[in-house]
Amino acid sequence: MHNPADQSLAKKLPQGTLRDITPAYLEEPRSRFHGQAGLIAAPHDAAETAAIIRACAEANVAIVTRGGGTGLVGGQVMPDGPAPLILSLERMTAIRAIFPEENVLLAEAGCTLQQARDAASTAGRQFPLSLASQGTAQIGGVLSTNAGGVNVLRYGNARALCLGVEAVLPSGEIIHDLKRLRKDNTGYDLRDLLIGAEGTLGVITAASLVMAPIPPEIGTAMMVVESPAAALSLLALAQSRMAGCVTAFELISGQGLRFLDTAFPDLRQPFADRPDWLVLIEVGLPTGLSADEALEALFVDGAESGLVSDGVISQSGQQSTDLWNIRETIPDANRQIGAIASHDISLPLSEIARFITDATAMLSAQGDMRINCFGHLGDGNLHFNLFPAEGRSRDEYDPIRKDLSRAIHEMVVSRGGSFSAEHGIGRLKAADLARWADPARLAAMRAVKAALDPKGIMNPGVIFPT
Incomplete structure (x- = not known):
């Protein structure tokens, strides 16, 4: 305990929720911010979460909600001001239910993205949100930052993959809104308000997530293009040929390939010379259509149009994994450089x-x-x-x-x-938001924050500078 005030608050928290303060709770991946904590609490359910938030509201203690800690803008740590209570959702990991016929999965906020993906897979479906950090990133954090990833082109970002939420407001009230509905026009959409709010308006404790069928024909290719302009033309060609069945379309620069040579010299790359620009394409097609043939036709059309000069198409699941490994290892190489x-x-x-x-x-x-x-x-x-x-x-x-x-x-x-495309605002970009956001939009956001969190205890310093 840091001081008597911490001890007084600790006595009001649900029994068995306190955790020891360790460095892991105070760190973020880029080491740009170092956090602090007066207490760390890990509730088992929404009711305990609500009790913790009510106790903090009564004591005017700030709350920083922590998921897997993989965020890149400092939203999971509070370096300045009075030491907050860190609210960890690590114990809330259950897959509450799966409805394969509805393509819906109910997951608690501490469940990792990989666990949600694995649960969908057991039901013969997929949860299509995919991130490099999916083994650690938690559903609550993914929703709170409206995370994107490699499959947004086809399936949308986190907001598009959530039908409803269970959440606790700064007052300690619980929103029971785990809908499984695609249509529900009953007033303001608090789900969309909480998604992307980065813990500043409440705490998501569970969510109903959209699953999708697994395409029976999946193909992966890497193609050399002359320039980003050529890559965009190839994207348009792929979209028109495959009618919305392009799952991912990633741009890779020659500089990234050379960084891989330096940081991971044993990583195999398909082209002996390092081209200036590559695209990594994944498509998922219905039964009866060959993904490989579709990619081969795209390559031929791209070559005839002067968009593509070379390429490889995966011939197995392992080859597809190897191509994706090139793209997914680039951030690791960046960190080493x-x-x-x-x-x-x-x-x-x-x-x-x-x-x-x-x-x-x-x-x-x-x-x-x-x-x-x-x-x-x-x-x-x-x-x-x-x-x-x-x-x-x-x-x-x-x-x-x-x-x-x-x-x-x-x-x-x-x-x-x-x-800020997919990482959020956090603390890192709060000043940028103040500088460039539309003034009326920013004023409306501040009004929402003041209405739901009048004491300003929810993740202070995130989105709005303190």
Whole structure:
């Protein structure tokens, strides 16, 4: 315990919910923020969650809800101010029910994304949200940040895959809204309000999730393209040929491939020369249609159109896994190289190619650096990350790092894009939101926050700067 006030609050918490304070609860993956805690509580259900929140409200103690801790914008830690209570959902891991005929799965918030995916698989379905961190990321955190991932192009992000929630409001009241309905026009949609709120309006304790059929014919290919503009043309061609059956369409840069050579030299890559641009395509087709033949036809059409110069199509599940491993290992290589600044941005598809050209030119005038641009091209989400030039250290760029990020975000916003595509606002981007958000929208968000959390105890400093 940090002080007598912590001890007084601890006595009001449900028996058996307190946890020891360990470093794991105070960390976030990028080590940009180091958290603090007066108490850590891990409830077993929504009722205990509600009791904890009521006790904190009475004592005016801030609450930071923690899931798997994989968020990249500092929303899971509170570095400043009075030490908060950390509310961990680690004990709430149950799959409450599966309704295969409805394509619905009920999962508690502490269930990992992988557990939800495995549960859907046992029912002959899929939960199509897929992230590199799915073995650790929890359903509550995935919904609270409205996470995206590689399959948004076909299935949508977390919000599109949730029908209803059970949640506890800052007052300690429980919303029992675990609907399994596709249609329900009965007033304000509090589910959509809580999804993406990053723990600032309440705590999601369970959710009804949308499952989907597993396509019987799945194919994966990696194709060499001349430029991002060519990749976008190939995407349009793939979408028109396959009528919405493109599951993923990922852009990979040659710089990312060279980083893999440095960080993971044993990782096999399909092209001896490192092309400037690749796309990784996955399609899922109905019975009777060959995914491999569809990808082969796409390759031929792309080659005849001058969009594609080389490619490989997986001939087995292992080969598909190997191709995806290239894409999913790029973030690990980035961490080993060490970025100057990372940017999670989204743009209208028609603006992407020009943005990449213009941003690269702008940065080349600012100094010598390397750019690794990759991401979910199909839904317009790029990770546009900056790295030191070979032989230089990250510290050399500290005087200009913030200016570089601001310049990139300004270019994105001016093109109708977003400076936070799938990672959320957290603490890292709260000042950016204040700078670039529409004033009326920001005022409405503040009004909602004040109405639901008048004491400001829910994750203070997240979304709105303190």
